[in-house]
Amino acid sequence: MHFGRWLHLLCLSLLLNGCASVSPTSTSATLDRMLADPALNGATVSLMVRDARSGATLYQYNPRTRLVPASNLKLLTTAAAMEVLGPQYRFSTQLRGNGVQQGERLTGNLYLRGLGDPTTQLADYQALAAQLASQGVRQVQGDLVFDDTWFDTERLGVDWAQDDESTYYGAQISALTVSPDTDFDAGTLIVTAKAPATAGQPVSVVLSPPTDYVQLSNRAVSGPGNTYGITRRHGTNLLQLTGALAPGEQRREWVSVWEPTQLVANLFEQALAQQGIKVLGRRVIGGATPNTATLLAEHQSAPLQALITPLLKLSNNNMSEALLKAMGRQTANAGTAQAGVAAVAAFMQRQGLDPATLSQVDGSGLSRRNLVSSQNLTDLLLATARQPWFKAWYDALPIAGNANRMSGGSLRYRLRGTPAENNLHAKTGSMAGVSSLSGYIQDADGRRLVFSMLSNNYLGDAAPIRALENRLAVALTQWRD
Template identity: 30%
Template sequence: MFMFLQKISTRILLRFSLLLAGLLSYPAVFAAPTLIQTIDNALTAKCLNANRTAVNIVSLTTGRTVYSRNPQSPLLPASIMKLVTTAAALHYLGPEYRYKTKVLQTGRRLSDTLQGDLILMGGGDSKLLHTDLWQIAQDLKASGLNFVEGRLIADVSLFDGYDRAPTWDVERSQRPFDAKIGALSLDLNTVAVKLRPADKVGDPLNVWLEPAPAYMHIENRSTTAAKGNGTAGVRRIDDAQGVRIVVTGNLPQGDYERTVFVNVDDPSRYTIESFRTYLVKAGITVRGNTEITTVSPANARVIYEHESPPISLIIKEMNTYSSNFMAEQFIKTIAAEKVGKPATHLNGLKQVADFLQTHGINTQGVMLADGSGLSKQNQITARMMTDLLTAMHNRFDIGPDFVTSMRVMGAFGLHSNRFKNSAARAQVRAKTGTLNGVSTLAGYVPSNSGRNLYAYTILLNDNRCGYKGADDVEDQIVNALFTQGDDSALINANAQAAATP
């Protein structure tokens, strides 16, 4: 009896052992997906166009490509093109480069009177503010200047006459992102229209401009409403009588003050007329007319120089707000510094192309049409962008400034809500890009352990995902790099092959 039970027990144990061995022989059934599988799954979204989707990811720790899909396909970059401009600006100009706006005079100064012209010379400064012009005017007044017998001249000779990238559409909106460029620019070439409800229902809104040059006039057709969400709108009308800022609609009584930014049609005129306004306010009378010239006046000498913040700070602002205006100003500034004036987009973009090539960046299929990514003639590849990210990571002199120019995603900073509920919160450095049907993302992210650091580029062209849907795809990929990034030993053989020239 005992032997019979023992045989039964032995058989049961044997079967259990075989069953356990069988289970252990199929770990993939129960294992979590690998990093590559997670990325593959994210890219199965039905809203994506498989032939117009590209991803390239490089481990900066090992130098190996860990994931690659269509890495050499030329696609629209949208605003991640600004990373190319950022890198080129840092390379050619240096992090401590500062724009210079100069005040010059012709003739001679007798006591409190300048017997000659007063000249404001543009240096391409994308950060010149109306408060800077006011400070310049005050400083000139403090020097004892009360009268200018000659003209007030805007010298815009540094840049050529194009007020936009040549590949942009001629038709322009009045929104700030569509602002024109120029050697002499002010307040990002936008005017701030301030709106505040009146104390009494039915009265017009209180409206004023900052700055308020004399040639701009307010046409106030607005009212103060008893309640509601407000329908106030602003548009600019340029005609023979000057520039009219037309305000329509309403704001509810007791509502907060609002600011609407409208771009300006003539940046040079806007800047020099605003300067005249501040000279008058400071107590300096200019008796001559206002003129704009593309030829620097002979025998003029510098009497004042205003410097911008270093471009290490300007590029941070450019990439945070994705300023097209700042990016295009950089392209022409590079041209001015490396080739000479008048600076052109063509010369600036040639310098950018040279920068990419000298850094060994694969530019096959790449077309540079502007510095901002707004042009639909731009073409980059995912590999080109990760090559750039890798090269900049290895540049100790300018690499840190390049990295810090990108937003820290999810860190509750400005425009950083993405990834705020993610495990990768505050770990992701990224530049976003968006056009109709186009969503792009590029930057850096570490693995959770910190043992690996990745450079990634995601290009989703001709997608039907909408803004949020496209963001979700990109976020899944970047989150996987953070949470599963120590899976990097599982190198995709196809990725390795694609990375080989």
């Protein structure tokens, strides 16, 4: 009797601990049931699961149906960049002159030449000005030329949504730009508003980096209702602050600027003035630097193998577009999205993949004219795993449930407390009616799988679709053939 009671308590303990002795097994039928979820009624899904070593297909559902991938397209862009540009590739920003120095005077023009670096910050431009001052220059007789010709003048991607235009993730692309933070949200300003303690009083506003390039229309006040908001009027740098912010509350918003090259011009002129350097000539935007101009100072970015971490973890659109145009410049001497797409297609062909089976128009996935299938993405994941730079790329993918922002990235709040936590390495993607998740995961036997799930045309909130993606990830950790 005593033994029977002990055995009963042991079994109850095992049950409460989630079947500690035996893990449930997932099969194709498990995924069939998942795809029958009512959240997918009227939606279109492309799903494929494969063995990462052999490439064998373990499950497929509409594997060759092309869908909008959103930010899953960054898998293709970054993988191509690692091969085309190389893991050690660095962006550069140069200060050049086409005259000679005579005492404190620099004859000729001064050129600030941008080579596409989306990570350059105000401090980097200030350091360039300080390097020039350290050489004894106090006066520039010619013009100050801001050279952004390394990339074309197409500031936005193909068919980007109009209502994304003032957002940080829809910021304009320029070869000469500035980031306000270490997330490298290039082409944007951080607008910090603080409400005073007295209701009805206007909020105070601070811009980072500090600039007078934008104009403020501040109608926001301290008060109840939490209706504060900020917009930028199309074609201008007029920032309109409206609504109410609770007394004592502070709010930070990231707002893109119109023409980031001119924002750089504003900031660099301030930097020169702080160093006591006076320019006698004009400000010239978009002029080309002569090949004979002498290098006076230079700033280089971190290597690409380091830059892909913030890019993939935080799904940085502007960095992705810079990489696409940099590939175009590298392969065809044309800093255009079209040349970059051609470079990506050539990379695919070298990996034995067929670029004719997909459509790519930008680097970030922000356009709805991008179309890929789960077959395309799992083919890419298999090919990438064979590359010498694979570890750096794999580590740059968001890791499920990892609370560290630069480890977990866009997956840091998902799948905590599940077998997918710190197991799943994958890229997320999201826009209205679109959700995607593609990457690598280990199954119940420790075998690495690759998978891709693309969902389009669902209605309502994305939460039920993400819940299905999470169920898929957990199911794959329990997969057994």
